[in-house]
Amino acid sequence: MADLRIAAIAAVLLASSGSGVAVSQDDLLERFLTPAPQERQRIEQVEIPVAQERQIGEQQFTAFERQLRRQGIRLHTSGPDHRYVRQLVTEIRPLMSHHQRYPKIRVWIAQTDVTDAHAFPGGRVVITSGMLEFTQSEAALVGVLAHELSHIDRGHQLESLRSFLAAQNSWKRGSLDDLMAGGRLMMNAFARPFRPEQETQADRDAVRWMMQLGYHPDALADLFERLADRDRGRRVPLPGFLRSHPWHEERQRDVRQYAAQEARKTGVRLDQLDLAKENWKDRRPRRLR
Numbered sequence: 001m002a003d004l005r006i007a008a009i010a011a012v013l014l015a016s017s018g019s020g021v022a023v024s025q026d027d028l029l030e031r032f033l034t035p036a037p038q039e040r041q042r043i044e045q046v047e048i049p050v051a052q053e054r055q056i057g058e059q060q061f062t063a064f065e066r067q068l069r070r071q072g073i074r075l076h077t078s079g080p081d082h083r084y085v086r087q088l089v090t091e092i093r094p095l096m097s098h099h100q101r102y103p104k105i106r107v108w109i110a111q112t113d114v115t116d117a118h119a120f121p122g123g124r125v126v127i128t129s130g131m132l133e134f135t136q137s138e139a140a141l142v143g144v145l146a147h148e149l150s151h152i153d154r155g156h157q158l159e160s161l162r163s164f165l166a167a168q169n170s171w172k173r174g175s176l177d178d179l180m181a182g183g184r185l186m187m188n189a190f191a192r193p194f195r196p197e198q199e200t201q202a203d204r205d206a207v208r209w210m211m212q213l214g215y216h217p218d219a220l221a222d223l224f225e226r227l228a229d230r231d232r233g234r235r236v237p238l239p240g241f242l243r244s245h246p247w248h249e250e251r252q253r254d255v256r257q258y259a260a261q262e263a264r265k266t267g268v269r270l271d272q273l274d275l276a277k278e279n280w281k282d283r284r285p286r287r288l289r
């Protein structure tokens, strides 16, 4: 991998020095990191068969599980919390654009105080017991789970692989422009494992799905607010759900704005939506009441 990366940088340096335009290192770096619209299109056009996706997800999950085990954190697939989360995921899944590609979403609870959640390609979700406790309402928990399902639905975790494959395709074509594009695509494959705009997309999908299921989107905004309050003045190592996400305050603001906009668009009355706190306390989904 490292050799290819060096080749990619060399290719772009070669191509840009050949163009005769003087550019600073920062400009170059920014160019590496920002795929042009047609490159973005090339990334999106790369198809990954579902069987391959599942395989990738399984590998990532196994590595994650091993990492947790080293920290003494156990994963559960039984008990009231697990059943509850699984029931909620079953409610959300049909709202995914590609729900047919993901007929089954598997769920694990990681036993730790850390507030976190992860999604893996192919349809796997891990939520920590710390996050489950921190949500304080069924609406917020649905928001967190919906956010993770959105990452799966939009194939966000496959973006690096797609960039990598798109880079290879570019290099096969072989012109100088293709070589340049290949270099940028390759950098995109390694530079940013999670992009902030993907987090915003996942938050917005979560808001829409919450509203469609009758949950008040403020629950998700409030969750971000409480995370911001908790972490204020505290430098925490940011784990998966929080890593490279826009700051909690920004996410909180965006969720509220987007919810208001969606309410206007769809005619949904926010005051008629539910936080379902009692359901969360009883671990009994609102729909099953």
Ligand SMILES: [Zn+2]
Binding pocket: 147, 151, 199, 202, 241, 245
């Ligand atoms: Zn996320």
